Amino acid sequence: MTRVVSTRRELEPGQPRSRGVRVVLNAIAVVIFVASAFPVYWMVNSAFLPNSAIREQTPHFFPDQFTVDNFTRVITQPSGTIEFLPALLTSLAVTLGTVVLAAVFAFFAALALSRFRFRSKKTLIVGLLVAQMIPAEAMIVSIFRVLDGWQLLNSIVGLTLVYLAVVLPFTIWTLRGFVAGIPVELEEAAMVDGCSRFGAFFRVTLPLLWPGLIATGVFAFIQAWNEFLFALVIMQKPEVRTLPVWLRAFVQATQATDWAAIMAGSTLISIPVIVFFLLVQGRMVGGMAAGAVKG
Amino acid sequence: MSQSSTALTPPVRRRRRDLTPLYLLIPAGVVLLALTAWPLIQLVVTSFLEFGRAQIFGAPPEFVGLQNYVDVLTDLEFWQVLGRSVAFCLVNVLLTMVLGVSIGALMTKLGKGFKLLASVGLLLAWAMPPVTASVVWGWIFDTDRGVVNYLLTQITGVDFQGHSWLIDPLSFFFVATIIVTWQAIPFVAFTVFAGLTQVPAEVLEAAEIDGATGWQRFRMIVLPYLRGVLVILLILQIIWDMRVFSQIYALQTVGGIAAETNTIGVYIFKVSIGSGDLGAGGAISVLLVILMLALSAYYIRSLLKEEEA
Numbered sequence: 001m002t003r004v005v006s007t008r009r010e011l012e013p014g015q016p017r018s019r020g021v022r023v024v025l026n027a028i029a030v031v032i033f034v035a036s037a038f039p040v041y042w043m044v045n046s047a048f049l050p051n052s053a054i055r056e057q058t059p060h061f062f063p064d065q066f067t068v069d070n071f072t073r074v075i076t077q078p079s080g081t082i083e084f085l086p087a088l089l090t091s092l093a094v095t096l097g098t099v100v101l102a103a104v105f106a107f108f109a110a111l112a113l114s115r116f117r118f119r120s121k122k123t124l125i126v127g128l129l130v131a132q133m134i135p136a137e138a139m140i141v142s143i144f145r146v147l148d149g150w151q152l153l154n155s156i157v158g159l160t161l162v163y164l165a166v167v168l169p170f171t172i173w174t175l176r177g178f179v180a181g182i183p184v185e186l187e188e189a190a191m192v193d194g195c196s197r198f199g200a201f202f203r204v205t206l207p208l209l210w211p212g213l214i215a216t217g218v219f220a221f222i223q224a225w226n227e228f229l230f231a232l233v234i235m236q237k238p239e240v241r242t243l244p245v246w247l248r249a250f251v252q253a254t255q256a257t258d259w260a261a262i263m264a265g266s267t268l269i270s271i272p273v274i275v276f277f278l279l280v281q282g283r284m285v286g287g288m289a290a291g292a293v294k295g
Numbered sequence: 296m297s298q299s300s301t302a303l304t305p306p307v308r309r310r311r312r313d314l315t316p317l318y319l320l321i322p323a324g325v326v327l328l329a330l331t332a333w334p335l336i337q338l339v340v341t342s343f344l345e346f347g348r349a350q351i352f353g354a355p356p357e358f359v360g361l362q363n364y365v366d367v368l369t370d371l372e373f374w375q376v377l378g379r380s381v382a383f384c385l386v387n388v389l390l391t392m393v394l395g396v397s398i399g400a401l402m403t404k405l406g407k408g409f410k411l412l413a414s415v416g417l418l419l420a421w422a423m424p425p426v427t428a429s430v431v432w433g434w435i436f437d438t439d440r441g442v443v444n445y446l447l448t449q450i451t452g453v454d455f456q457g458h459s460w461l462i463d464p465l466s467f468f469f470v471a472t473i474i475v476t477w478q479a480i481p482f483v484a485f486t487v488f489a490g491l492t493q494v495p496a497e498v499l500e501a502a503e504i505d506g507a508t509g510w511q512r513f514r515m516i517v518l519p520y521l522r523g524v525l526v527i528l529l530i531l532q533i534i535w536d537m538r539v540f541s542q543i544y545a546l547q548t549v550g551g552i553a554a555e556t557n558t559i560g561v562y563i564f565k566v567s568i569g570s571g572d573l574g575a576g577g578a579i580s581v582l583l584v585i586l587m588l589a590l591s592a593y594y595i596r597s598l599l600k601e602e603e604a
Contacts, residue, residue, distance in 0.1 A: 014403045025401060029409040032398060036416030036477070040423060042442065043431045057456075059442050105323040112319035124320075129598055131331050133591040135538040137560035138580035141567045142334035142341060148351075165330035168323050197315065226424040228541045229560075233568055244426040244541075248548050251430055259434050266427045277422035 043270070046263035047071070054260045070264035074250075082253050084265065086239055087246035090156060091225060094242060097160040098224040099217050102167050106216060107209070109168075110175035111201055115184065131169040140233045147234060154237045162234065163224045171216040178212030179205065218280050222273055243269045338584075342577035351571055363578035373562075373579065380559040383468055384536040390476045391532055395483025396525070402488045414485075421481035425541040432474045433549030436460040461550035468556070474542045479535070483528055490524040491517065523597070530594045534587055540564070559583060 016022055046054060047070055048063040074084050113121060143162060144153070152158030186208075187200040195203060231242040241249065247265055254262065342363055344356040367373050398417070402410055423431070436443050438459045447455040461467045494517055502512050540560035547553045547561070557565060563583070567576025 012406055015406055016404060022406075025404050026406075026409045028401060029405055029413040032401075032413045033416035036413075036420040036481070039428065039431050039435060039477070040419045042435055043427075046434065055440060059440070059445050105326065108319040108321075109323040112316035116313065116316040116319075118313075118316050125602065126595070126599065129595045130588065131327065133534065133587055133595065134331070134335070134584055135534075135560070135587050137538045137540055137563050138583045138587075139331075139334055139338065140564060141573050141576045141580055142338035143330065144568065145337055145341065145573065146330070146334050161326060161330055164326045168327055169331075172323060226426070228426045228544075229564070232544075233564070244424060247426055247430060248545060251433075251545075251548050259437065259440065262430060263434065266430055270423055270427050273424055274419065274422040277418060 040270070040274070043263050043266050046260060047267040049260060051258060051260040070260045071268070074261050074265045074268065082238070082246065082249050084246060084250075084268075087241045087243050088268075090235070090240055091243040093156050094159050094163065095221055095224040097156070098163040098167060099220045101160070101164055102171050102220045103213050103217055105164070106168060106171040106175045107206070107213070109172045110179045111205070113172065114176045114179040115187075128169045128173050132173070136166065136229055140229060143230065144233055154235055154240050156240065159231060159234050159242070162230050163220075163227060166227070166230075167216075167220045167223050171220060174216050174219075175209070175212050178209055178215075182208050214280065218276055221276060225273055335584075338577055338580055341573055342581045344574050344577075346572070346574040346577070348571040351573070356574075359574070363574045364582075367575055367578045367582070376557050376559055376562045379468075379557070380537060380539075383471070383539070383558060384533060387472055387475050387479070387536045387539075388529065388532045390472065391479045391483055391536075392525075392529060394476065395480045395528075396487050398480065398484040399487025399491060402484065403491050417481035417484055420477050423478065425478065426545045428478060429474055429542045429545035430549060432470060432477075433461075433546060436470050438550070459550065461546065462552065464552070464555040467546065467551045471539075471542055471546055471556075474546070475536060475539060479532060483532070486524060486528060487521070490521050494520045527594055527597065530591060534590055537590075538583065538587070 011017070016025070045061070045063055048066050048068070049060055050065055050067050050069060053060050053065050077083050113125065147153050147155075147158045147162070150158070152161070182205055186204050187197075190200040190204045191197060226244065227242075228244040228248075231245045232248075235241055235245060238249070247262075247269060250265055251262055341356075343358060343360060344350075345359045345362070346356045350356045398413070402413060405413065420428075435441055438444070438457060438461075441460075443460070444455040444458055447453070447458075460470050498516055499512055502516055507515065538560045539558055543556065543558050543561050544564070547556060553561075553565075559579070563576050563579050566579065567573050
């Protein structure tokens with residue numbers, strides 16, 4: 001961090017004028033950073049240390065015996081039932097399916113709910129909000145039964161459909177707001193110029209909707225990538241585990257002894273989410289806050 | 296809401312119904328009907344059935360009326376789990392709100408550099424997948440080689456090496472509380488910070504000129520502006536902490552005695568999937584849904600109000 005360069009530095013509005021108070025506040029900010037970031041640092045640090053170093057009495061606070069051995073060990077796990085790569089493929093397939101289908105389905109539904117008037121609209125909107133509040137924990141019993149009835153247990157299709165149902169209420173609700181922000185006159189102008197109604201949706205509204213689609217896409221990605229409970233219930237066969245379920249099985253199988261490898265696996269699972277989060281954080285924080293403050 | 300195109304045309308009597316919205320709603324509607332509405336109905340039905348292992352393997356389920364509910368509500372373990380969940384929820388919500396609001400307020404007083412520093416840290420905590428976070432914290436609190444035990448030994452001089460944090464339920468929940476609040480604080484802090492930046496500076500300045508103290512300005516001006524945000528944050532936190540699953544379940548895998556650390560979400564999983572008693576699991580689930588919807592009624596109402604405005 002660069003500290004005060006000129007002595008007469010401009011203060012931000014709201015910053016206290018007293019120097020002593022500022023120093024204390026800055027110190028608290030550093031404490032917040034360390035407390036928040038330490039576990040992430042510790043995960044990465046342990047992942048790059050050999051397991052022999054991990055097992056020493058005194059912890060290594062820096063990866064001074066740097067190695068990528070843990071990562072190769074995790075990825076090329078020889079033992080049959082807790083393989084990383086199949087879990088990675090399952091997670092990728094389910095996440096990709098959820099993100100793409102949620103974007104398409106929510107786009108259509110958002111158009112219906114913001115560009116048309118019909119009688120049951122209000123009921124549908126209430127339904128969307130209520131659906132968001134139903135806890136997944138309470139749904140495992142019946143989701144299990146329903147998927148069992150359709151022969152969709154241990155199936156990527158089954159899990160993708162469940163995740164779609166989980167993310168759709170929020171994505172429809174959010175996209176609806178974005179669609180409402182695009183003036184309907186643009187569509188009408190296109191229709192006057194000879195565009196069909198759907199042509200106007202796809203050629204005029206869709207290109208303007210990218211920010212909304214990215215925001216909801218990231219939401220769907222994080223949900224599907226991180227989700228644990230449904231994956232645990234639905235994907236019980238080892239060969240169709242998703243990454244979070246794999247991690248738990250791996251911890252269990254190693255009896256929590258091979259921490260270096262466990263941390264390497266954790267790092268591999270976390271990196272995509274952290275990268276996505278940092279990329280879109282401004283939009284996400286801003287969007288959520290705007291929604292919350294309006295109330 | 297912007298005006299819809301159909302609204303611009305003058306109302307015509309006996310206009311043919313426009314079915315376009317119906318077609319547009321079909322894909323999402325089918326998914327939500329099949330995997331939210333239908334399971335919800337099934338859930339209620341299951342909760343009135345004798346539905347155990349035999350039924351999972353094909354025996355016809357038997358209607359038992361309210362028996363599952365009677366069994367659950369007269370089961371001491373259910374009340375223990377519920378009490379544990381409520382206590383855990385209250386402690387976590389309180390900590391998250393107090394620390395989150397404080398950090399959000401602090402961020403308005405920081406210069407650019409330090410604000411960025413704090414934000415990056417908070418984002419990292421927020422971004423971690425919950426299961427991964429729980430495993431990492433399990434490693435930090437590891438009995439033999441955990442960094443916490445090492446540091447405690449160094450600082451206090453007492454030998455903490457070999458101290459298990461997860462075997463005792465109370466200290467298990469201490470660790471769980473750290474994990475849950477660590478991940479929940481960023482959302483509260485950022486939302487409160489964004490809310491605080493909406494408080495008009497002129498009003499605050501005018502109050503200051505009129506001689507209002509810092510506390511008075513906070514109570515009379517800032518708080519009314521923030522009230523809506525705070526209530527919604529509070530409701531969301533209660534809902535999220537009440538049904539906590541991933542963190543507890545993952546932590547039970549790392550160590551700890553499951554029977555003494557189950558919260559309601561984990562308990563439903565254990566009863567229905569673990570022991571295969573879908574009837575009892577269904578009854579607990581229905582009770583949880585009712586509780587959650589009652590808690591979120593205010594939130595839903597305020598969103599709808601905003602919608603009409």
